Amino acid sequence: MNEQSIWLPYETVKQWVQQKQFRSYKQYREYAKTHILPDGVPACPQSTYKDNYISDQDFFGEREPEYVPFEVARMKARRMKFSTKAEYQAYCREHEKPKQVHKLPVWPNRTYPAEFIDWADFLNTGRVANIKREFLPYAEARNFIHQLNIPNYFGWYEWANRSGDRPDNIPSNPWDVYEEWNGIKEWVGSNLTARLQVQDENHSVLCFVQSDYDRSNEYSYAVFHGGSTQALRECAQSELRVVAMFKHEPEMSQHVADIVSKHSSSHFDQQFVAINMHEIMYELNRILLRP
Numbered sequence: 001m002n003e004q005s006i007w008l009p010y011e012t013v014k015q016w017v018q019q020k021q022f023r024s025y026k027q028y029r030e031y032a033k034t035h036i037l038p039d040g041v042p043a044c045p046q047s048t049y050k051d052n053y054i055s056d057q058d059f060f061g062e063r064e065p066e067y068v069p070f071e072v073a074r075m076k077a078r079r080m081k082f083s084t085k086a087e088y089q090a091y092c093r094e095h096e097k098p099k100q101v102h103k104l105p106v107w108p109n110r111t112y113p114a115e116f117i118d119w120a121d122f123l124n125t126g127r128v129a130n131i132k133r134e135f136l137p138y139a140e141a142r143n144f145i146h147q148l149n150i151p152n153y154f155g156w157y158e159w160a161n162r163s164g165d166r167p168d169n170i171p172s173n174p175w176d177v178y179e180e181w182n183g184i185k186e187w188v189g190s191n192l193t194a195r196l197q198v199q200d201e202n203h204s205v206l207c208f209v210q211s212d213y214d215r216s217n218e219y220s221y222a223v224f225h226g227g228s229t230q231a232l233r234e235c236a237q238s239e240l241r242v243v244a245m246f247k248h249e250p251e252m253s254q255h256v257a258d259i260v261s262k263h264s265s266s267h268f269d270q271q272f273v274a275i276n277m278h279e280i281m282y283e284l285n286r287i288l289l290r291p
Contacts, residue, residue, distance in 0.1 A: 008040035010052040016041060018061040023100060025056050067105045070115040076104060078124040085119045086162055136169045138180040144170065146189035153184045204248035205231045206256070206288070208281075209240040220271040221260070223248050244281055246288040259283045 007013070016038065022028045025046070032043040042048040045059065053059060067073065082088040089106050096103040105111035108122055116122065135141065150156050159165060160172040171177040174187060181187075205228050208221045224231035228245060235242050257267070263280045264272040274280060 006040065007042055007048055010045075010049045013041050013045060013049070014059055014061075017045075017059060022060055023066070024060070028060075066101055066103065067111050068102050070108070070112040073104050073108055073112070074122050077108075077122055082123050083125065085123070088123060134169065135171050135177055138174075138178040141170050141174070141178075142187055142189075145187060148188075150188040151190055152188070156184060156188055203227060206246045206248045207231050207235065208243040208245075209235055210243055211240055215273075217274050217277070218271070219243065219274055219277065221256070222270060243277075244284070246284060246290060249288065252287060255287055256284065259287075 017028065020031075022031065028045075029043070037043060046053050068076070077088060080088075080091070082091065092104050092106045097106060109116045109119075119125070136144070145156075148159065150159055160170075166172065175181045184190075204223050204225045206221060206223055208219055210219050224234060231245065232242060259280055260272050260274075261267045263276045263283075264274050266273045
């Protein structure tokens with residue numbers, strides 16, 4: 001017996017489906033898992049009628065809009081005087097989401113992308129939208145977050161959106177705010193690499209460098225901010241070879257200058273001609289820390 005003959009014609013199944021008023025293919029598939037379908041009605045009509053199936057809209061028919069229009073949704077949300085986005089969404093999940101049609105969306109910014117301005121406008125709370133608010137610089141905000149020991153994205157979401165502990169100068173969506181964004185692990189400091197990177201960026205380094213165009217005994221030194229990684233990057237861009245690198249300690253600056261002068265034939269504005277570079281490095285290693 002031909003396998004195709006066990007199924008009812010496509011138009012017959014489509015008529016039955018539309019009478020049942022299924023709203024989506026997903027809903028239909030869920031129904032098929034928990035109910036016995038009539039003889040000849042397949043659980044997977046897309047694959048069964050692959051030569052006839054045009055689209056979900058054709059198969060399930062025209063349906064009433066799932067959500068109310070944007071202006072109606074905003075008017076209703078404002079009338080109910082929600083204080084926060086979380087309060088509005090909690091209401092929608094409990095009272096609106098079970099409805100089949102004409103409901104308020106949990107995420108109006110996704111449902112009405114063209115009309116939605118921001119949550120302050122939608123709820124009429126008077127709060128400043130993220131794009132208009134002043135936030136901490138990325139590094140400063142990230143360092144603050146590291147102190148909270150948040151384990152992952154889900155922990156961050158709970159803290160940022162539901163705990164009520166997030167300061168106004170920390171964004172709930174840092175990936176949209178900061179150009180420096182480099183992933184959630186770095187943001188929350190959930191692994192050792194991320195924490196070490198931040199520690200590195202939080203201190204300055206003193207670099208002794210030499211240009212390929214200088215004589216073999218001509219050197220210079222300078223302080224680089226942003227950690228050893230940034231220092232190496234800047235030196236490479238300037239075609240400077242790093243001879244040695246130390247953790248910058250401002251109170252030791254005069255000691256560094258004295259040591260360099262003692263073992264140089266000339267020393268001016270952090271540039272010097274070394275008499276004995278090995279002796280300079282030896283003495284600096286005794287008083288300075290490596291980064």
